[in-house]
Amino acid sequence: MRPIIAIASTTVGEAIRRKVLLIILLIGVLFIVVAPGLGILSARSETTVLKSFMLGVIQGVSAIIAVILTVYMIPNEIERRTIYTILSKPVQRWQFLVGKYLGAVLSLLLMMAMMSAVMALMFFLQQQSKNVGEVAELMKGPMMYFVQMCLLAAVAIFFSTFVAPLVNFFLTVGVFLVGVFFNPLFQSLQDNQNTGTLVKKAAWAINTFLPNFANYNVQNPLINQTQGIQNEGRYYLGITVYGIVYICILLILGILIFDRREV
């Protein structure tokens, strides 16, 4: 366990020092700070627009950070040959991969926590109330986004074990977009009686086997709090378990491939 923790903590340190990530984070924070000014978009729904925009920024910025952080993680180590010094020590390849992944997850946690804290602050200031319950409710969004980003990071780590960073970038972004957009599309296809059986089956297969990122877009009921959700806890638990299971699958597959790779 100790090698994993050591590699993870080193990875966090590297991530914090990467200027590109910090600039993206700064832009995200700036967007959240200016969000209260967007109330003009809806005369009596300022709060709706505010919540929607801030959650959108957190999700978008986190996704960019997750992809940029992870696609270069393994290839950089190989290119700079630092991996040799690590693997020459009593460190297994799987420990290296898991350590790197956990480091990326911790870095994401830090950055998302920072954006969420700014969001909570801006929400307090804009609402001029001390309604902690409402802010706590709103925080369910970033919490689920965090699981979503962990899954995205796992996808990127998996691809980084066998493809070049540029290809990995497009593959990861592609899988993310399909995962985010395919649920509504699948629902539409399923409801449309004119859709052919083959298309429906293909949609079913994609929806069942590819990582489903849309599950974590829980913002609409958080924004429109009049919408009553039954078994909300069960749903959150379900998608968290789903995320963990899928992350395990991707990491195991990554380990199997990385184990066979010449470095």
Add this chain to the structure above:
Amino acid sequence: MKHRTSPVLLTFLALAFICQGLLQRLVIFDQWTKNYNPGKGKMLNTAMSPDQILAVLAGFREITAGILWVKADTFFDQGNYDAILPLIRLVTLLDPNEIDVYATGMWHIGYNFTDEEQRSDRRYLPSALALGKEGCRQNPDTYELFFEEGWLWYHKIDDEYPNAVKWFLQAAQRKDMLTARKNLLGMAYQRTGEIDRSVDTYYNLYADAQDRYLKENAFGNHQNRDTLESNLDNMLVRKIQRGFQAESENRPLNDYDVYPPFDVGFSVKATVVEPNVIRFEGTWNVLPVGTRIRVVLRDLNYPHAKPAEMDWDFSDDVNLDPPRDQTFMQEQLFVKNRRFNKKVDMSKDPTMYPFTTDNYVMEFYYNPRSAPPHIQDKFSWSGEGMTDKNFLKTDVRPGQRVIFASLPITRNMIKRYGEWADKTPVVKTPNYAESAPDAGRDDDAILKIPSLRSSGK
């Protein structure tokens, strides 16, 4: 070194893969569809730009709705009303909690689609009602859309008032219902003929208003209490004047204004003066101003048609595409000096009056429940004080005495085709009698206002 993969690991991998699939299909997907689907599967058929679709698919539908609503506002300013309809639908699909969009959308659909003479296109009214019903379902905790739905029945449809009462009652049950708006429930009860309920409603509202005023001596509270007191006074006087008190005490109605019933002597003649232009002339033996007789000209087989109206409430689904190949014209004929005379020009709006089928019907309808109080003082709320030798009906609106007449007309007559090219089509009731050419013309300046009392005093 040759790598061998552990069978246990592979088995675990396979099990994990099956497990995630089962989780997705059996546990997550149904609840996601019910609670988290960004467009409920409908927005893909609508006219959003690609970036808006992406934003919606990614789950950020509220902000897209806000942007679209700003766009709709510019269309309002330009008077481009047709362009607003799909945007209203889109915004309500994207963000079902946009109460303003539902309310504005209902008003827009119900009131803004008119012809050159500002006659409403009634074909849209079921859509306006359906949009309101959807808004109520999506926003059950606030009174606003329940009230708007009731108002559409009360003011725009101006008939079948039990529906207005139904929605006003639901609005009144919401905690945020504005005090002053509750008063309308009393008015709506009057128009359903439920007079005791109307009086009870006013008493209850007055008691609440009095409590509120005693707690806080604010101008609004004072004004509301006084308004309710005045409404209650009026209702009690009318209840006695219109014979309700006598009826409840089983006393004869002889001395009351509503008895014996007054013969309105309705007759009508419709002349197609030009293609798609019809002049309606007729008699109505009531001198005081304030009578509006409804005329409906519609396809004989107009879907969901009922006497002098349609089943406005026939659908819960919002369909912004009314039957464009069917015609449903509704107009009011104002009575002056016991006659009415109005030219209805349908020639400038072929989309609203397409006249595509062969047979049509003209329906004439008068219901005292929509009449002003000084007319109701004679006719009462349900037509107890009104009669007509030829056209009094009690089955057209159950529980009410209304005037109703129906005349057939054909497309060839309306369009002056065939034999009607050189001959003026005229359709009239058998009792219609020609009078002096000037009688009842729009330019009549002198109005006589006698009493409608049965004694003639």
